[in-house]
Amino acid sequence: MTEVSSLTGRLLVATPALSDPNFDRAVVLLLDHDEDGSLGVVLNRPTPVGVGDVLEPWAALAGEPGVVFQGGPVSLDSALGVAVVPGEAREHEGPSSAGESAGAGPLPSSAMGDPVGWRRVHGAIGLVDLEAPPELMARVLGSLRIFAGYSGWGPGQLEKELAEGAWYVVESEPGDVSSPDPARLWRAVLRRQRSELAMVATYPDDPSLN
Template sequence: MCSEGSPSPRTICRVHRQRYETRHSPCDNTAMDSLAGVLLVAAPNLLDPNFFRSVVLILEHTEEGAVGVIINRPTTSPLGDELPEWEALLAQPEVVFVGGPVQPDNAVGLAEGVDGSSLAGVGIVDLSAPPGELTAPVRIYAGYAGWGPGQLEAELVEGGWIVALAEPEDVFAVEPGTLWRDVLRRQPGPTAMLATFPIDPGLN
């Protein structure tokens, strides 16, 4: 996975305006189906601090790589002066989220009930323009998670991620700190038991 280090609190507030276009890649039987619109839940043994117990919404997945945002990592930083026109629309909790370690100075915005994303009911918003008539809750992420060609596929084979169906309410969870366990609990079979995995198995 691409990594440029975790953003600092100062960096998180210096969000630039950027839009990411997503594409729906047709599924074919010659390669892995596109994972755009699904969740990647970090397996308990994924210890990379950038992704430890993270839940990533995949926005784009093609043969050129994948792009997503971590949806369960709120900061303590308000939106600040960079995007004041969007502040009133922030979903609870009203803070910037860490979207991933890549380009932490750039901002990605997701809104409920807006077209333009691979997840039904959630859309990517253009943060460079005023909200206009948009009244739906918005989540703003500093940075994103990125994978080059074949990287995500390799990590899936290694067992670093659990693929799960996404629900719109996952993106706008009021208590994102419990999302890792919540998503695992609703998975079928033994996967649901991973939600009980202790943070430090040595203390068990």
């Protein structure tokens, strides 16, 4: 089997040519990507449902807008928490190594050096154990977003879509997870690229009006 280069932690930005309505102008954070498939969450699909309506203990930690986001069309009855721990990206650019320690200080940490209840995905971005007590992480989380459902691809499926030109792959930034203006995230991510992708940000919502 051909080895797959992991895109975990990067963003998939829907190209204007992508016709699937589930991903129109979507910005997807990849939480896992290997030869077995891919999993991610759409960062710019807020729902009208408040976090407090479904996960009240976590509502105070959720960033604005304090609503649940639709992470994708798969398992809409399940919830995922994605959060940023400030300062983590400077020390870690990937999964923690076994020899790292938590360091001094009163903050709860696992044996791997990460806060208890938070599992690093990439840099400062990680997954939150929503079964854990929120107060364990209240002092360490910089931002939290709750997603209903996720986006999934089987083995080779995402690679096929990339070859067909359905997605741009770009680097993520911690602030993407908690953008206070998700409606503008698609354009904002493209605009910051130092390439011809910055021009795609000006693509009209309705090409027929151009």
